[in-house]
Amino acid sequence: MSESVCCKIANYLDDLTEEEFKKFKMYLQNKEEGYKPFPYSKLENADKMDIARLMVMAYEEAKAVQIMGKILNQINKKDLLAQVRSEMAAYFFQPPKPLTKEEKRGWEKKIYADLHEKFSGTQKKVEVTLDPKTAFPTLILSEDRKSVYLGKKAQTLPDNPKRFNVLPCVLGAEAIDSGTVEWIVEVGKAKGWSIGIVRESINTKGHQYLTVNEGYWLLQLNNGEYMASSTPSNTIILWKSPQRIRVHLEFLFGILSFYDADSMEHIFTFNYPFSERVLPFFEVWDTEIPLKICSVDS
Numbered sequence: 001m002s003e004s005v006c007c008k009i010a011n012y013l014d015d016l017t018e019e020e021f022k023k024f025k026m027y028l029q030n031k032e033e034g035y036k037p038f039p040y041s042k043l044e045n046a047d048k049m050d051i052a053r054l055m056v057m058a059y060e061e062a063k064a065v066q067i068m069g070k071i072l073n074q075i076n077k078k079d080l081l082a083q084v085r086s087e088m089a090a091y092f093f094q095p096p097k098p099l100t101k102e103e104k105r106g107w108e109k110k111i112y113a114d115l116h117e118k119f120s121g122t123q124k125k126v127e128v129t130l131d132p133k134t135a136f137p138t139l140i141l142s143e144d145r146k147s148v149y150l151g152k153k154a155q156t157l158p159d160n161p162k163r164f165n166v167l168p169c170v171l172g173a174e175a176i177d178s179g180t181v182e183w184i185v186e187v188g189k190a191k192g193w194s195i196g197i198v199r200e201s202i203n204t205k206g207h208q209y210l211t212v213n214e215g216y217w218l219l220q221l222n223n224g225e226y227m228a229s230s231t232p233s234n235t236i237i238l239w240k241s242p243q244r245i246r247v248h249l250e251f252l253f254g255i256l257s258f259y260d261a262d263s264m265e266h267i268f269t270f271n272y273p274f275s276e277r278v279l280p281f282f283e284v285w286d287t288e289i290p291l292k293i294c295s296v297d298s
Helices: 003-013 018-029 048-059 061-074 078-087 101-120
Strands: 139-141 147-150 169-171 180-186 193-199 216-222 225-228 234-236 244-250 255-260 266-271 278-284 291-294
Touching: 003 048, 003 061, 003 078, 018 048, 018 061, 048 061, 061 078, 139 169, 147 278, 193 244, 193 255, 216 266, 216 278, 225 266, 234 266
Parallel strands: none
Antiparallel strands: 139 147, 147 291, 169 278, 180 244, 180 291, 193 216, 193 278, 216 225, 225 234, 244 255, 255 266
């Protein structure tokens, strides 16, 4: 076990008041947070160094730091979280593990297939629909699972492991792991939204940081500003507000681009290697104007 990481975690916890530290320990007991909980008996009399050691032993270093950050956000210690993310940035982004020989051969085959597809003019067909099992309970999905808006009250729905329970988000139903894929999202004059792709393994429980370091590649409209979920975030200046946005993904080449679907004006491009399958992602804040998925041919 790395005592230096334990000491760093303990030092950050020293900045918490007694009441905040109690709340921190309460979150470590919570089974709903997406990580292995600790029994009350282990936490009751534990001091801050004890908690740091328990976390590193149970989760390993990077995960322990990430979980600390998540809990700091939940107890509203935003300034301390910003300090942690700045000083321990490497622990919030872990590079993909090296591929085995078999995985490398499979990856090379996919690259050759993608190159053939790219230069032959063919394109992988993916029908993008919404997965109701992931939808935040207040979201209203159409019967054909092609549009979604934010309702006025939560529906009574089963708490599936992949259902968002804090942010008004929903995922696409089919994961993507190869090829060039495109779809169009009609945003109209909706006041707030995020669209793009996410890692298949994202945690849908609790508050999430929608950034590339956390596995979110998104174009966002927030308070009248267009943003990209890069790190640091990018504010995008557009001469007019797009009504329909074309999402263009070249999976194996690590390219995700957004265009105004009507004028084909380029909006933003992420160049980022994808280490696992991804899913289309939609966050909706408008209670009247839905986001609608359209085919590229429409």
